[in-house]
Amino acid sequence: MKKYIDDFTVVQNRRLNDEYVILTLKLDRELPEILPGQFAEVKVESGVNTLLRRPISIHDVDEKSREIKLLVQEIGEGTRLMGALQEGDTLNLVYPLGNSFSKPQTKEVLLVGGGCGVAPLLYLGRKLKEAGITPRFLLGARSSDGLIALDEYEKVGEVNVTTEDGSVGTKGFVIHHPLMRTDSPVYDHIYTCGPDAMMRVVAKYAGNHNIKCEVSLENHMACGIGVCLCCVTDTVDGHKCTCTDGPVFDSTYLKW
Amino acid sequence: MVDLTVDLNGLKLKNPVMTASGTFGYGTEYIDFFDISRLGGIVVKGTTLNHREGNPYPRMAETPHGMLNAVGLQNKGIDYFISDIYPEIKDYDTNMLINVSGSTVEEYEEVARKVNELEKIPGIELNISCPNVKEGGMAFGTSCPSAVSVVNAVRKIYKKHLMVKLSPNITNVTEIAHAVEGEGADSVSLINTLLGMAVDADSRRPLLSTVTGGLSGPAVKPVALRMVWQVSQVVKIPVVGLGGIMTATDAVEFMLAGAAAVQIGTANFIDPLVSLKVIDGIEAYCTKHGFSSASELTGAMISE
Numbered sequence: 001m002k003k004y005i006d007d008f009t010v011v012q013n014r015r016l017n018d019e020y021v022i023l024t025l026k027l028d029r030e031l032p033e034i035l036p037g038q039f040a041e042v043k044v045e046s047g048v049n050t051l052l053r054r055p056i057s058i059h060d061v062d063e064k065s066r067e068i069k070l071l072v073q074e075i076g077e078g079t080r081l082m083g084a085l086q087e088g089d090t091l092n093l094v095y096p097l098g099n100s101f102s103k104p105q106t107k108e109v110l111l112v113g114g115g116c117g118v119a120p121l122l123y124l125g126r127k128l129k130e131a132g133i134t135p136r137f138l139l140g141a142r143s144s145d146g147l148i149a150l151d152e153y154e155k156v157g158e159v160n161v162t163t164e165d166g167s168v169g170t171k172g173f174v175i176h177h178p179l180m181r182t183d184s185p186v187y188d189h190i191y192t193c194g195p196d197a198m199m200r201v202v203a204k205y206a207g208n209h210n211i212k213c214e215v216s217l218e219n220h221m222a223c224g225i226g227v228c229l230c231c232v233t234d235t236v237d238g239h240k241c242t243c244t245d246g247p248v249f250d251s252t253y254l255k256w
Numbered sequence: 257m258v259d260l261t262v263d264l265n266g267l268k269l270k271n272p273v274m275t276a277s278g279t280f281g282y283g284t285e286y287i288d289f290f291d292i293s294r295l296g297g298i299v300v301k302g303t304t305l306n307h308r309e310g311n312p313y314p315r316m317a318e319t320p321h322g323m324l325n326a327v328g329l330q331n332k333g334i335d336y337f338i339s340d341i342y343p344e345i346k347d348y349d350t351n352m353l354i355n356v357s358g359s360t361v362e363e364y365e366e367v368a369r370k371v372n373e374l375e376k377i378p379g380i381e382l383n384i385s386c387p388n389v390k391e392g393g394m395a396f397g398t399s400c401p402s403a404v405s406v407v408n409a410v411r412k413i414y415k416k417h418l419m420v421k422l423s424p425n426i427t428n429v430t431e432i433a434h435a436v437e438g439e440g441a442d443s444v445s446l447i448n449t450l451l452g453m454a455v456d457a458d459s460r461r462p463l464l465s466t467v468t469g470g471l472s473g474p475a476v477k478p479v480a481l482r483m484v485w486q487v488s489q490v491v492k493i494p495v496v497g498l499g500g501i502m503t504a505t506d507a508v509e510f511m512l513a514g515a516a517a518v519q520i521g522t523a524n525f526i527d528p529l530v531s532l533k534v535i536d537g538i539e540a541y542c543t544k545h546g547f548s549s550a551s552e553l554t555g556a557m558i559s560e
Contacts, residue, residue, distance in 0.1 A: 225528070227280055228327070229278075230327060232313050
């Protein structure tokens with residue numbers, strides 16, 4: 001897929017809580033095709049500790065209004081600069097990067113997200129819905145504060161939640177939810193993105209039940225386009241770049 | 257009209273801007289962004305005799321005004337390059353140099369012998385300065401006798417342009433530069449990355465799997481500039497300057513300090529179009545300052 005470098009205009013910075021924002025970015029021409037699971041390399045203002053671009057997954061796309069959304073968790077200087085952006089600011093993106101989630105061979109799918117990893121699942125869910133598949137989300141967080149923009153997911157599919165403190169939904173991790181505690185799951189394709197530990201147990205569950213499982217990895221990156229070879233992950237075929245061979249991998253391909 | 261062409265000891269560049277090994281892939285990764293044949297040259301990813309998996313993850317850490325990497329020369333080997341990459345890249349109208357590395361003199365020789373047969377590859381950049389491999393690599397470039405042995409061996413085999421990439425991780429860079437010139441190098445490029453490290457105070461762990469890695473980016477520019485200047489004082493062969501070049505002004509500074517051409521490295525990760533901006537900026541600088549050709553910039557620093 002062709003890659004682009006474009007300046008986007010920030011049309012909204014929706015603050016969800018003291019840690020997360022959703023940036024809505026508008027392009028002054030038609031958007032190129034963007035697939036669910038792809039990401040952008042975002043140029044933040046250069047500073048002592050912000051030389052490189054930040055890889056951020058594409059949260060949502062609205063072709064008609066020529067807008068994309070990025071869900072940003074403020075975890076360091078670069079993401080804090082993104083969180084401080086205001087309406088009218090310009091943001092330069094190299095995009096769309098990476099492969100994508102595959103099209104399911106089934107109508108019964110489960111989308112499992114944790115923390116900021118819920119980000120790419122919204123756009124995936126929207127695309128599935130367009131294809132006539134009702135996505136079933138299972139979203140986990142530490143507490144109710146960490147469950148981000150649930151309203152957006154509810155518009156697209158069925159939403160199930162877990163919180164570690166039990167403040168909302170099932171108490172515990174996603175793997176403790178009834179959807180994943182059964183030995184006869186109603187779905188046969190899992191898409192997951194979130195902390196490694198979460199994805200590993202989800203992948204293990206999928207393996208035990210012969211369910212196809214695609215995981216979206218996060219890694220430290222420099223280039224985002226497969227030239228620096230910094231963001232490798234261990235696969236059955238050796239080191240592969242998360243940015244170009246991924247970020248989405250079949251869980252059985254990874255050496256987990 | 258400014259003449260941007262540069263003659264590196266017989267290797268003709270349409271302008272003084274090349275992209276540095278390991279930061280530009282095989283060039284094809286950038287064709288969505290611009291016409292790569294506008295470049296003076298492309299130094300493709302470090303290539304060894306055999307396939308190398310490289311170092312474990314994590315391989316990268318961002319540091320003040322720079323980054324550390326510890327890739328460890330991951331590549332599929334020279335035979336894969338010849339069968340799968342070369343046909344794809346050979347017809348671009350630019351100089352495609354192959355960065356060659358090895359663990360032993362024999363490995364360097366073997367790769368050089370194979371590259372010598374590639375009609376459309378006008379030169380080798382001999383990497384005797386990679387800080388991220390356990391054996392070979394930088395070890396060859398940090399002592400005069402070993403640098404001499406590898407350059408001497410490759411020179412006997414390789415008939416086209418031989419550029420030798422020098423390590424900054426050394427007491428006196430001019431000695432090695434002088435030594436490799438004596439063995440028949442056609443040019444030298446410098447600097448490779450500076451050996452560095454980063455620690456995460458919270459986890460009390462190093463940020464790289466290999467603990468140490470190579471520092472690049474604007475943080476290294478003053479060191480690179482100094483070494484380019486020192487080397488250009490003592491060798492007659494052209495010096496290709498690199499290390500932290502982010503803008504055309506940076507590139508001009510390297511040329512004024514003595515570089516005949518420059519390479520852009522880490523900046524490619526931040527702005528894929530940076531090389532074009534540097535080419536245009538060098539031209540604009542020449543126009544503004546009354547230079548009719550880019551080559552007049554080489555060594556034009558006023559130092560009295």
